[in-house]
Amino acid sequence: MAKATDPKSNDDAPTRRANDAAAATRRPSDAVTAAWIALMRAQQVAMRRAERALRRAELPAYGWYDALWELEKAGEDGLRIGEIEQQMLVAQSNVSRLVDRLEAASCIVRRPCPTDGRAQLIVITDAGRAVRARMWPIYAEVIQSVVGDHVNDADASLIAAILAPVIADRGD
Amino acid sequence: MAKATDPKSNDDAPTRRANDAAAATRRPSDAVTAAWIALMRAQQVAMRRAERALRRAELPAYGWYDALWELEKAGEDGLRIGEIEQQMLVAQSNVSRLVDRLEAASCIVRRPCPTDGRAQLIVITDAGRAVRARMWPIYAEVIQSVVGDHVNDADASLIAAILAPVIADRGD
DNA sequence: GCCACATTCATGCGATTGCATCAAGTTTGA
DNA sequence: TCAAACTTGATGCAATCGCATGAATGTGGC
Known part of the structure; x- marks a missing residue:
């Protein structure tokens, strides 16, 4: 019997047409489908x-941590909106507004980019570093639990290694 | 050097206090953290x-597929809102409204539950099955690509197996 | 130098989300 | 039998999301 959550269609054949675009005719294996669902x-x-734990602790949402950590790693040079977008993998408009919120909370400052008048450099502040530091214990507890x-270190490393090429592929 | 996306804090020590709640003092290993990020x-x-591909094909969003597939598996007996919620792992209010949209699109019908006047049984219609069938080729192509x-079947099975206990844990 | 095109970020908009709460129905216990 | 407690699903609300678009700036061909 198929796995309970297997989304594979048993009736996709009738919907397949001879000259569908080639892209639409490829089918994942059962194992790949199971991995997708997992x-x-x-x-x-x-x-x-993670979101619930942070909210209960009256801390900002997950996205703040993600952005603040990237900015903290970037240091004094800061990051452009577009660079944060690539790191976080969220839509540009959402980065723009997340940065608005971070700025309103004094977690970052916007600085004009000296080499490109269109761009701006987002730089984390001490307050931003403090917020991230307060979030980390809560976040860490969730990651652990x-x-x-449930996963030992060897399996955890395996997951990261197996998924790396999936993450690296920005095709589309 | 630490991985570029390692969220581990180097300055969490100063923020740690002797009598933090025990829950907040557990720290994941580097491997576990890397797995989380991956x-x-x-x-x-x-x-x-997946969302982009479905939108480009002028098909409904991912959530529709998920719900319709659960309902198709459930057959004529249908599912309660709460059962769909447990399968899909989304908030009850969102299931309620997703079902509204599915109903508006004639993809499902609501039937009173014979044994519990509070509940209702959500049953997929032929139209709903047709919509899911049209979505599957697009969805399948995304899963494959x-x-x-990027992942062979053995590794894919490994991922599903390693993540199973993570998914099963509804603690919190 | 100038004009067409590309890039960078902001913003309007509609859709969706989670949380809190509510109404209706069911179960429990005396 | 009746009331308190619980369960089930709907809804108001504010926040956030993605998409489409716009304004400002930069780049390259002529």
Whole structure:
């Protein structure tokens, strides 16, 4: 019997036409489909718990941590909006507005880019570093309880290694 | 050197206090943290591409597929809102409204539950099955190009197996 | 130098989300 | 039998999302 959550269609054949675009005719294997589902569900579980934990602790949402950490790594030179977008993998408009919120909370400052008048450099402030530092213990606990308590280090490394090419592929 | 996306804080020590709640003092290993990041990023890549592909094909969003597939598996008996919620792992209010949209599109019908006047049974219609069938080729292509093209079947099965306990844990 | 095109970021908009709450129905216990 | 507690699903609301678009700036061909 198929896995309970297998989304494979048993009736896709009738819907397939001889001259569908080639792209639409490729079918993932059962194993690949199972991995996809696991990926989606596991992330949903993880994200939900992270957001809830942060909210309960009266801390900002997950996206703030993500952005602040990237900015902290970037240091005094800051990052452009577009660079944050590439790191975080969220839509540009959302980065723009997230930065608005971070600025309103004094977590970052916008500085004009000396070499490109269109761009701006987003630089983290001490207040921003402090916010990130306060978020980390809560976030860390969620990572540990969601992943660490169920997956040993070897398997965890395996997951990161297997998924690396998936993440690297920006095709589309 | 630490991985570029390692969110581990180098300055969490100063923020740690002797009598923090025990829950907030657990720290994930580097491997577990890397797995967490891989999970989040890979799912973001996957979801974005699925949503875009479906939109380009003028098909409904990912959530519709998920719900319709659960309902199709459930057959004529249908599912309660709460059962769909557990399968899809989204908030109850969102299931309620997703079902509204599915109903408006004639993809499902609501039937009173014979044994519980509060509940209702959501049953997929032929139109709903047709919509899911039209979505599958697009969805399948994304699964293949995002996961299948980068991960072999053995690794895919490994991912599903390793993540299973993560998904199963509904603690919190 | 100048004009067409590309890039960078902001913003209007409609859709969707989660949380809190509510109404209706069911179960429990005395 | 009746009231308190619980369960089920709907809804108001504010926040956030992605897309489409716009304004400002930069780049390259002539």
